[in-house]
Amino acid sequence: MYQLIEKALKIQFQQLIDEPRRIFHGRGYLYVGLEHINLDWFPPVLLITGYKTIEDADSLISLVKQQDELDQIKSIVLQRRSGKGAPSDCVWGENIPKFIVVENGLRFEVQPGVHQNAGLFLDMRLLRTWLKQYSKGKNVLNLFAYTCSLSVAAMAGCATQVVNVDMNRSSINWGNRNHELNDQDLRSVRTIPHNIFRSWGKIQKMGPFDLVIIDPPSRQRGSFDAEKDYVTILKRLTRLCKPGSDIIATLNSPYLGSDYLPNLMQRYQPKYQLLRQFPASTGFEDKFPEKGLKVYHFRG
Known part of the structure; x- marks a missing residue:
């Protein structure tokens, strides 16, 4: 079911990723059946966003952990955009509600899963x-x-x-x-x-x-x-x-x-x-x- 996401994760996480980026862009409608799923990397947190219910979410979470060959991911957050208020849960690892990421030499505070948006588009x-x-x-x-x-x-x-x-x-x-x-x-x-x-x-x-x-x-x-x-x-x-x-x-x-x-x-x-x-x-x-x-x- 999630082979395309697995491929994207494998490509990205075989190297150190020290800046935030989109890992998988299902909302781009290039991946049939996965249009409702995005994966974003705010090191060290991986944010999974579902715009409708993600079937067998546990399998997706396990897949993410399996592809993290260099142990970069410290937390996985699942956000349900289809739910009222876009509720989120830390589904694996430590809860890290607020931290700093660096992009192109600039530092930004992010809060993935705390609000509907993480704070950095x-x-x-x-x-x-x-x-x-x-x-x-x-x-x-x-x-x-x-x-x-x-x-x-x-x-x-x-x-x-x-x-x-x-x-x-x-x-x-x-x-x-x-x-x-x-x-x-x-x-x-x-x-x-x-x-x-x-x-x-x-x-x-x-x-x-x-x-x-x-x-x-x-x-x-x-x-x-x-x-x-x-x-x-x-x-x-x-x-x-x-x-x-x-x-x-x-x-x-x-x-x-x-x-x-x-x-x-x-x-x-x-x-x-x-x-x-x-x-x-x-x-x-x-x-x-x-x-x-x-x-x-x-x-x-």
């Missing part, structure tokens, strides 16, 4: 790498900041200031811890723990911005609906940004295709030209890429 690795390379000297606005991994990367790339906006104060506090983990001066990290759509005045006072990151959830009750709310943000760009500014805009919705956001930008902010769409990060190959995470770079 592995599919954004390429964007974090890009921000570390191209943020020097820039005033950066990070909308829907979550745990601020993108602003950590921007500060590591010598941004002059980052402004993190997220209505979830606990996420912002988590983000500040991430900045501190990387010895980044919090005097250059501004935070607005409020609803973006009620905070435009505060945001504008901290501009103008050289780089704006728009990384919203596709649909979050009471917070953001991509089809209704993206336009509102795009219309604000000319008031927030310097001429020639860069815009990183993401869309993670299976219902809105690859052309949706570029067409929206062309209609409401035609001066911003699409420079590139980022490829999928390693491990996130998708049979239907237009339904997965889409990350765009505009400039205008």
Whole structure:
């Protein structure tokens, strides 16, 4: 039943893996019958996520342990996304609710299994790498900041200031811890723990911005609906940004295709030209890429 997962585990765990990564991407719909299963590695914890009931989960857990030839896995966590609140259990090893991982030289606090999301989106690795390379000297606005991994990367790339906006104060506090983990001066990290759509005045006072990151959830009750709310943000760009500014805009919705956001930008902010769409990060190959995470770079 789980031969393809076994193969992926064998390939990955025959060597030391010291950075977080996706081990198996069932949600990419490339593996028939396994579309509901993802495996993520947050060393030393392996997180198994089931988007519906995983049949014979005990066999899958045993298989994971068998393929860990170098004894890297200290804990296996099983998360049931189909259950209310996405409940999780430590199904093998020691319970490690909170710890630090290192990606591309940057340190991040993660809590796999404690919340619905672990605190570090592995599919954004390429964007974090890009921000570390191209943020020097820039005033950066990070909308829907979550745990601020993108602003950590921007500060590591010598941004002059980052402004993190997220209505979830606990996420912002988590983000500040991430900045501190990387010895980044919090005097250059501004935070607005409020609803973006009620905070435009505060945001504008901290501009103008050289780089704006728009990384919203596709649909979050009471917070953001991509089809209704993206336009509102795009219309604000000319008031927030310097001429020639860069815009990183993401869309993670299976219902809105690859052309949706570029067409929206062309209609409401035609001066911003699409420079590139980022490829999928390693491990996130998708049979239907237009339904997965889409990350765009505009400039205008």
